Amino acid sequence: MRTLLPHAELRDIALRPAATARVWLGAGMPLETVAVPGVALAAGDALVAVELSTICGSDVHTARGDRPSPMPAVLGHESIGRVIALGDGGAQTVDGGDLRVGDRVVWSVTVSCGTCDRCASGMTQKCRSLAKYGHERIEPRWELTGGFASHVHLRRGTAIVRAPESLPAAVLAPASCATATAWAAVARAGRELDGVPVRVYGAGLVGLTAAAIAADLGARVTVVDPSDERRRLAERFGAEPGAGVGAPKVVIEASGHAVAQAIDEVDVGGTVVLVGSVFPAAAVALDAEDVVRRLITITGVHNYGGADLSAAVGFLAGRGRAYPFGDVVGAVHPLADADAALAAAAAPGAPLRIGLTPR
Numbered sequence: 001m002r003t004l005l006p007h008a009e010l011r012d013i014a015l016r017p018a019a020t021a022r023v024w025l026g027a028g029m030p031l032e033t034v035a036v037p038g039v040a041l042a043a044g045d046a047l048v049a050v051e052l053s054t055i056c057g058s059d060v061h062t063a064r065g066d067r068p069s070p071m072p073a074v075l076g077h078e079s080i081g082r083v084i085a086l087g088d089g090g091a092q093t094v095d096g097g098d099l100r101v102g103d104r105v106v107w108s109v110t111v112s113c114g115t116c117d118r119c120a121s122g123m124t125q126k127c128r129s130l131a132k133y134g135h136e137r138i139e140p141r142w143e144l145t146g147g148f149a150s151h152v153h154l155r156r157g158t159a160i161v162r163a164p165e166s167l168p169a170a171v172l173a174p175a176s177c178a179t180a181t182a183w184a185a186v187a188r189a190g191r192e193l194d195g196v197p198v199r200v201y202g203a204g205l206v207g208l209t210a211a212a213i214a215a216d217l218g219a220r221v222t223v224v225d226p227s228d229e230r231r232r233l234a235e236r237f238g239a240e241p242g243a244g245v246g247a248p249k250v251v252i253e254a255s256g257h258a259v260a261q262a263i264d265e266v267d268v269g270g271t272v273v274l275v276g277s278v279f280p281a282a283a284v285a286l287d288a289e290d291v292v293r294r295l296i297t298i299t300g301v302h303n304y305g306g307a308d309l310s311a312a313v314g315f316l317a318g319r320g321r322a323y324p325f326g327d328v329v330g331a332v333h334p335l336a337d338a339d340a341a342l343a344a345a346a347a348p349g350a351p352l353r354i355g356l357t358p359r
């Protein structure tokens with residue numbers, strides 16, 4: 001929890017009409033509408049008016065009560081919006097540029113201190129005083145903490161990335177979760193992937209995005225998913241049809257359900273990147289002798305650093321335009337219908353993302 005600054009150091013911003021947050025009060029409870037008439041911005045903070053938020057699978061898990069989460073909370077950590085106010089002294093983008101009112105931006109899931117040993121080593125997503133959008137108990141002076149709202153109060157220590165005006169909001173909203181996480185997962189496998197057989201488990205948005213990023217680096221990508229429809233979609237994201245030939249040199253496990261297979265089938269000297277195991281599941285037996293003898297690397301990726309988010313936006317704005325990221329949002333609901341939107345996102349056969357818009 002952040003230490004509140006003395007009030008004199010905060011810049012009060014009145015909102016007329018008041019900002020709206022849809023607040024989650026626990027599994028099975030309808031979201032409550034809370035009016036937020038103003039915010040107090042500290043130095044380095046920014047207030048963003050949300051253009052579009054998308055509902056991630058982890059919001060669905062939280063809302064259903066599949067995993068413990070603090071409440072009351074404003075869910076949502078995938079958003080695109082526009083800066084409407086800044087704390088005294090302004091705020092900066094992740095690359096050190098000055099943020100301006102009117103900038104269209106995406107921002108990291110995490111808020112980091114920037115000074116602890118983990119932040120200093122580049123592991124900002126594991127900061128010792130971490131906060132996460134969409135995952136915090138709301139508190140006085142920090143109510144607008146998630147994307148299920150008309151505005152989000154970005155705190156100093158958030159990686160903020162300017163987003164191109166030309167890209168649709170539906171492409172950009174998932175950048176701060178799926179795209180940046182996929183970027184970090186592929187980076188962990190190494191970016192020398194030209195001609196390398198890569199297998200991706202799970203054709204959710206992280207898996208599909210990882211497929212596209214790897215394919216763009218020249219990898220020969222196969223995607224494994226129980227859904228025929230999703231496997232066909234994966235081909236539009238750069239995957240080759242079928243199971244591929246031979247053992248993959250890199251396996252990206254983005255489903256959380258195929259960890260044992262991923263470790264089993266990776267080639268000698270290969271790397272398994274675990275990124276989908278973000279919910280409680282049975283432990284997987286590990287044959288240590290097999291890991292040793294086959295010289296394999298098993299590594300985990302959770303969230304990402306600011307540079308990954310910046311690179312992810314760069315990818316979406318550049319070479320990523322070759323892939324159908326514009327099709328991932330199947331429906332957009334008004335913020336007032338956030339309960340229906342959550343239900344739609346949780347339904348069997350749901351599109352990759354459901355959007356929420358305050359307008």
Ligand SMILES: [Zn+2]
Nearest residue numbers: 056057058177
């Ligand atoms: Zn997410």
Ligand SMILES: [Zn+2]
Nearest residue numbers: 113116119127
């Ligand atoms: Zn830190």
